[in-house]
Amino acid sequence: MKTVYTRPKTLKPVSNHYCPGCGHSIIHRLVCELVDEMDMRGRIICIPPAGCAVLAYNYFDFDVCESAHGRGCAIATGFKRAQPDRIIFTYQGDGDMAAIGTAETLHAANRGEKITSIFVNNAVYGMTGGQMAPTTLIGQKTTTSPYGRRTEVEGYPLKITELIATLPGAAYVARTSLANPVKIRETKKAIKKAFEVQISGAGYSLVEVLSPCPTNWNMSPREAFVYLEEIMEKEYPLGVMKDNTAKKDK
């Protein structure tokens, strides 16, 4: 019999703590598949965030260094400058990446740090119980925007990925979604490309992944995937925003 589907070797055989319908477990799997396929276990180091994915070290069977909230890209910079031949990636949520860690993120990108960020955008602070995030949609209700996000009070959804795409130090910037299996495969392709860009030394690479949070969206997993595709993807258009390496190829 031919094996067509198996657990990645670097994904520990344990059950995870993520809620039903959460996107983290899918992204974890994609990352681990790539670590296996690209034979990176012996030279990759992950910096997970403060947030639901802080426990990523329980699932990843490769080196992981915890970070204080938002400091991922600074810690990754320290790792990369100290060990230029290693593959360093941050795994960050929207609050971590685009609120408390905005400075660290933008400056790492602007320096062209040869690191990769996987930015999981679910438009809420998940671990702390569903508060408003910088990426919360206009009108979206959260535990700290109970009347829905109002632009005159809470401002606008922050598109940090678009911001980063304007920086010369950023070599590859893309936004993908987990809304269906095709988009999940696109996500894997984008993350693979981001790692390749890092290995090539071209600069900073970033993949924003739109991901459902049924628990804090007060939806069933099925409803959350529909919301992701029909509402969230409208505010956050998918696609490759920047690919410096593609220009070179031409």
Added chain:
Amino acid sequence: MNKKVLMKGTDALGEAAIRAGCTCYFGYPITPQNEVPEYMSRRMQEVGGVFLQGESEIASINMVLGAAASGMRAMTSSSSPGISLKQEGLSFLAALELPAVIVNINRGGPGLGNIAPSQGDYYQATRGGGHGDYRMPVYAPAYVQELYDITMKSFDVADLYRTPVMILGDGMMGQIVEPISMHERPEVEIPPKDYVLDGAENRPSRIIKSLILDPAEMEEHNWKLKRKYELMAHELPQWEEFMAEDAKLTIIAYGTAARIAKGAVKRARSDGLKVGLLRPITLWPFPEEAIRSLAKKTKLFLVFEMSTGQMLDDVRLAIEGRVPCEFYGRPGGVVPIPQEIARIIERYWLQKEL
């Protein structure tokens, strides 16, 4: 080899760090410590190390964390307001048991304050500063030679105990130029760094983390750290005694204040007053045994600080009320001259009929 060279404090600090094997420096400009990143930016290039100016003190301390977790000898430097920003990182370094050297060129405060020499950060340095139940060795050198030697030693202490180490000085210590001999790095056996994250090639994967959700496990981690701090408290205290043997009045002062106090002690001695000085070199662990044993001989302690009185608490805890203890302070960046302290000494000498 050991011929003396004239060196400015900040340059001696930077050179000692490089000769101690520091290969990664991350910092952010703030007066009065800018000469440190400036020196490191030049020298790191020459020796093939890493110099990077971070976008903030917060970023810089976290870059230090990443380099330390990579097994490098890493350091950062800043001044009071910048050190406040680094406190989160210090707490994490302590929790993760990662070695690093942090320099604070203390300026007048609170708030923006000024850039003059001050000792107002004693509490912040010795009480943890950051959140949680941790301690950190703090060295307060008073001479450029000592700054050079202690900088080298700090990297060894950081590695031996897997802890952040702070060097606390001020603008005077940083700017003063003195002849020093540039010793080579002392041979110290450092335990293998089996915590380093460098890719799990042919070994089990490693985790560096401080999140311990189970209170019982967290308590165990706290007690483990506590045992380490007790070991440090036993092994690290360092101090200098000056004419303290027969002193009836003993001044206790550190850093720049101790230099001034030493001048005052010499003046008092030339007037026939039996006055001495104890200068803590480690502020944590505090040399309380040394002070306690002087308490058996001296009649009065006089704590002199360039603050409103912070180390005073530690002195009082050490002497346990056995001997009276007075205080004289000049906060806010004022640097008194030895005559001023000599007058204070004289006043107490007469008042207390020593």
